[in-house]
Amino acid sequence: MSISIGNRILLGFTAVILVILALGLYALAQIGEVRRSTDLIVSRDLAVMHQLEGIREGQRRMSDLHDEATTRFFLRALNREVPAKEEPTIGWRRAASATETALAGAITNVNEYRTQSQSAERAAAWQRIGEILTAAGVELRGIRTTTERQFQALDASDLATVQSAETALEQAKESFVRTMASAREALDEAIAAGQRRVGEVYEESRISTMAALATCVVMALAITGLIRRSVSRPLESVMAFVGRIGEGDLTGRIADASRDEFGRLGSVLNQMVEGLRQLASQNRAATANLNAAAAEIRASAQEQAASVEEQFAAVQETAATVDEITHAGAQIGKRAQEVIATAQATAQTSQAGLRAVDETARAMDAIREQSEAVAGNIVALSEKTQAIGEIIATVNDVSERTHLLALNAAIEAAAAGESGRSFAVVASEMKALADQAKESTAQVRALLGDIQRGINSSVMLTEEAVKRVALGKERSDTTHATIEEITARVQESVQTFQQIVASTNQQQLGIEQVMGALQNIRQASQQTAAGTRQVETAAANLSELATALTALAERYRL
Incomplete structure (x- = not known):
């Protein structure tokens, strides 16, 4: 029937009025x-x-x-x-x-x-x-x-x-x-x-009037029944369709080709279901991307944690090496004092000092190589944090798009009125999940900022340590040349060994500074490890959120 509901009711009311008028x-x-x-x-x-x-x-x-x-x-x-x-x-x-x-x-x-x-x-x-x-x-x-x-x-x-x-x-x-x-x-x-x-005429008129009244009542009831039937059947079909949508079935459509309000309502509901179907598909794709990104972040965080652990172990080894160098410097000073006390043992002491300087040079080379390795690891860690930042930006963009999709779904549900209440609930849940994902990405971004700053500080300290090790290497070379000169010039052993003592004291001070830098590097490594664990925890939370979004998206049948 192509007559609108309002016109049907108006026609029915007009017919009843005509019957009453008759x-x-x-x-x-x-x-x-x-x-x-x-x-x-x-x-x-x-x-x-x-x-x-x-x-x-x-x-x-x-x-x-x-x-x-x-x-x-x-x-x-x-x-x-x-x-x-x-x-x-x-x-x-x-x-x-x-x-x-x-x-x-x-x-x-x-x-x-x-x-x-x-x-x-x-x-x-x-x-x-x-x-x-x-x-x-x-x-x-x-x-x-x-x-x-x-x-x-x-x-x-x-x-x-x-x-x-x-x-x-x-x-x-x-x-x-x-x-x-x-x-x-x-x-x-x-x-x-x-x-x-x-009296007979009155009785006949009364009976005929009552019969006409009964006929009018029957006609009015018939008209009302026809109008109710023309309205209730399409309404029941629409309510059944909306009920299936509320249960998550987005595969159906309303096959109503009429041009009345129910036909227009069916068209609007079909458009809304199509929009929800597209929204669910996009949500599933975005959730899959989010889940993959979370898995990548978690794997990267685990790799970063392993790298930080290795870096921390290298720093520990470097500290042990520098401690050995410190003890070696003390021994060199003691021997230099002994050389000053006993000039007769100058040649032997010079040979021992030459060997000690060689060991110091090798230790300095080892320290430099380890410092460069630490610097490379820190740079790699910085690049991974930047990659994590890009992934977090992608996740944030996905959450914002999910938030926008939830807002559009809420608007569509509000436009549907009472029929779209279930979609408003779904849109609200999607919005809450998007907000939670956004908050998690903000927390991860803040943690990545802290890690980046710690890494930058570690890079600066590592570069300073490399410079100091290079300076120590140069001084070790100077000591080596001095010892060789002492060996050649035994006559000047006392003065030369005094210079060696002074150089050894300066070397001891440099090594102490290296030890302080290594302590700072160790603390930075510990902070980096803690930040990495926080990133891993945030990645796990993000993965759980992605799993929840996936379960929510799977509720709808496409």
Whole structure:
């Protein structure tokens, strides 16, 4: 269905409103029908009732005028004075004509009502009223005929005829009154039948209105069910898809080609899943690179630790050698003193001093070679720390990219609303891991800075030691030449050996300085070893972090 959800709800609401409006119009029509029937029945009943009252009133008027006419007759017969006014007979005739006219009109109306009656009961009642009024018309004509005959007898002063007519008129009047009473009773029955018909019409209208209401309710429920079905089914499909995504399944897609909100939501979810799939792939690749970099850092740190251990061992050996040189210098001084004391042993002592100087020169060469080896190791260590710094920069860049990916995932999850809450949790975990990786790289970088500074200091100290060893070598060469000169010039042995003593003292001072430098180198080596262990620990932590990121990335199926 290509109609949007809002339009579906609007159409459903419009349909329900139309159904309610149709129900209201039908109810108004039924109410109008009830009112029309009631008004028609009541108006007819009231019209006939007024006509019957008019006929009865005309009959009483006729009776009054008749009585007045007979009273005038008897007054004249008794020679009594008669009031001067219109003759009652004239008024009686007018009243009789009006009464007959009203009776004829009532009969006409009753017959018309009978043909237009709304029920058989009402038709029967109108027919009975018509029959009664017809009989009353016959009686009224009889009363008029008898009264006219009596008026003629009054004019002829025929008292016997007047009295006989009076008796007949009394009987006729009583019969007419009874007939009109029957007509009124029949009218009451017609009114009761009309009331019953009104009740029937009301009941029919009520039943039909309730049936229409039930039909409208059924239609409204059907419309609501259709709208709910058109909304709930796509919504259940989307919720199932989102549930699979929350479980880590990124392999599916929503196959919804509709152009409504659910179709657009499916497109957005498909785009989001595609972005998450790419993010997971990039995360896996970055995690693999991070794991490899961590392994390289750890291997490099282990190699550096081994190199530092070797450097420390070389420094220990150099210190031992310099200590031996110190003892040798002390022996040379002692021997020089002995040469001064005993000039006779000058040649022998010179030979011993020459051998000692040769040993010193070899020791100096060994010290220089070891110092150069230490300097080379320190330079190699500096290059490895620089390589570690580059690797840490790469790891930091990976963590920043992971942080950016986590931020983008959080934005996408926030845009998805309630459906993207699980992705917000994943993005938060990825962000926390990226922050932890960044903090670890910052710690490793700080440690590498300390190591680099220590290495630079060690390089400077090693270069100073090499220079001092070279100076000691030069002095050893000078001592060697001096001893050879002593050997050639025995006469100057005392003075020469004094110079040897002085040179030996200076050599002792240089060797002590070399010992101090070696102590500094040993301390720097110890610090370098500690820093290397810290780098190795940081590399292990980084490897664990990479393993955790790998496990997190493996949660999603691509």
